Amino acid sequence: MNLIPSQIYFYGLYSWLILSFVTFLFLLLFKPATYGRHIRDQRLTISNKWGWFIMELPTFLIIPIFLMFSDKSVNLVTICFISLYVIHYINRVFVFPFRLNTKEKKIPLLIVISAIFFNLVNVFFIGYYFGNFATGYDLGWLYSPQFISGFALFLAGAYINNQSDSILINLRKESESGYKIPHGGLFKYVSCPNHLGEIIEWIGFAILTWSLPGLAFALWTIANLLPRAISHHIWYKKEFENYPVNRKVIIPFIL
Secondary structure, eight states, rough: OOOSOHHHHOOOOOOOHHHHHHHHHHHHHHHHOGGGOOOOOOOSSHHHHHHHHHHHHHHHHHHHHHHHOOSOOOOOHHHHHHHHHHHHHHIIIIIGGGGOOOTTEEEEEEHHHHHHHHHHHHHHHHHHHIIIOOOOOGGGGSSSSSHHHHHHHHHHHHHHHHHHHHHHHHSTTTOOOOOOOSSGGGGGGOOOOHHHHHHHHHHHHHHTTTTHHHHHHHHHHHHHHHHHHHHHHHHHHHOOOOOOOOOOOOOSSTT
């Protein structure tokens, strides 16, 4: 159901794109210590597992609504796009949080609330676009260079992300705490291959959909994860004297 004029929708989307650049610069320059190993203030926190579950849940619950109440543009191709999105978040909501060996670890409520806000805005722009404004996605799109190359990137990114998450999760047994140097997979080359995988995944999504909201999600992913990867890399080097000197931050051999 198209309740918002296209002009208002796209003005909002352009503003969301601009805000991603502002957020990137803020996180890069000021490095707020609000997540994971960088948290300084332990007040107003909840369980790490349930925090992940709660903040990612809206993406899984809301996106199908846009398809059910779509205007006219939903077809097999757009359903394929949304299915990839949903599959990613099935893992993020129902699998990843409960694999974590972080019984005592907490996450600030502020992070959970801000993540919920981000997810609500992001799922709106993606869901509303593919439910109301997307055009040109006939079955031939599944054979287009954009879809084939983007889908390959999406799968590669998902594999890197999940492999790296598994390595990090298996570093620590249920009864253990503290941090260790991760090894294996792309950890041989970079400090944060899990973030690299997610960035590649959503760049792939932007390419396979060849859409402005897909691009916005990819840019927001970079804006959030690149500064975080830099902070992690600096922390690793300070924390561990034997940290591999040739590891880059997030892009092998380059950055």
